[in-house]
Amino acid sequence: MALSTVSATQLIDSYQWRYAVKRFDPSKQIDAVTWAAIEKSLVLTPSSFGLQPWKFLVVRSPEVKAKLPAISWNQTQPGDCSHMVVFAARKTVDEAYVDAFIAQAAEKRGVTAEALVGYRNVIVGFLKNTTGRHMVWSSNQAYIALGQLLASAAVLGVDACPMEGIVALEYDKLLGLEGSDYATVVGCALGYRHPEDHYASMAKVRFDATEVIQYL
Numbered sequence: 001m002a003l004s005t006v007s008a009t010q011l012i013d014s015y016q017w018r019y020a021v022k023r024f025d026p027s028k029q030i031d032a033v034t035w036a037a038i039e040k041s042l043v044l045t046p047s048s049f050g051l052q053p054w055k056f057l058v059v060r061s062p063e064v065k066a067k068l069p070a071i072s073w074n075q076t077q078p079g080d081c082s083h084m085v086v087f088a089a090r091k092t093v094d095e096a097y098v099d100a101f102i103a104q105a106a107e108k109r110g111v112t113a114e115a116l117v118g119y120r121n122v123i124v125g126f127l128k129n130t131t132g133r134h135m136v137w138s139s140n141q142a143y144i145a146l147g148q149l150l151a152s153a154a155v156l157g158v159d160a161c162p163m164e165g166i167v168a169l170e171y172d173k174l175l176g177l178e179g180s181d182y183a184t185v186v187g188c189a190l191g192y193r194h195p196e197d198h199y200a201s202m203a204k205v206r207f208d209a210t211e212v213i214q215y216l
């Protein structure tokens with residue numbers, strides 16, 4: 001099947017259009033078809049070894065959303081947005097987790113788990129070397145999902161605000177992550193900009209390409 005693509009101009013227009021929304025329009029919700037594409041973009045996020053050490057908690061409940069600004073530096077976006085995605089990373093990635101992943105990979109690819117034992121051992125070796133730093137590694141993977149989400153939302157014309165201004169431990173408590181294998185890392189509010197959000201018309205502040213991109 002041929003891949004249908006957006007043009008180079010459309011892509012850059014989307015990224016110029018997007019900005020970190022400071023004020024969402026609480027009356028506007030993301031429709032089901034658009035949300036399904038966004039959800040799929042989260043699931044399709046690539047990760048190191050393909051291990052997907054994350055959970056994506058999607059807060060839709062008005063009651064839960066209403067509690068979020070107080071634990072988000074009093075920022076209003078999590079309360080007014082349509083969908084608040086909370087990225088939780090796996091605290092420890094143990095052999096049992098890797099084995100469950102390998103079993104799934106074997107099933108999807110139509111091979112035996114034994115055929116993947118070499119791959120499994122490379123992963124386990126990597127994780128042993130990363131002992132004590134799994135949460136950092138998992139968080140890095142979660143940020144890849146955040147990036148993919150932001151890009152996907154922009155292309156779909158959905159507004160977003162990535163959010164590190166959240167109290168992760170309080171999110172863990174509210175969302176039932178306390179004592180689980182996962183911990184809150186970052187959030188992303190999604191929905192539609194309020195017409196009076198003046199941040200929408202502010203110039204982008206970015207270093208020139210010549211300062212950050214080096215060709216060799």
Ligand SMILES: Cc1cc2nc3c(=O)[nH]c(=O)nc-3n(C[C@H](O)[C@H](O)[C@H](O)COP(=O)(O)O)c2cc1C
Pocket residue numbers: 018019020021022075161162163164165166186204205
């Ligand atoms: C990981 C991450 C966390 C952020 N946290 C917040 C936040 O808590 N609140 C907020 O208003 N903006 C937040 N931002 C938005 C940035 O300030 C914004 O993306 C940056 O200034 C560039 O502006 P632009 O996204 O509007 O182009 C965050 C951005 C990223 C990537």
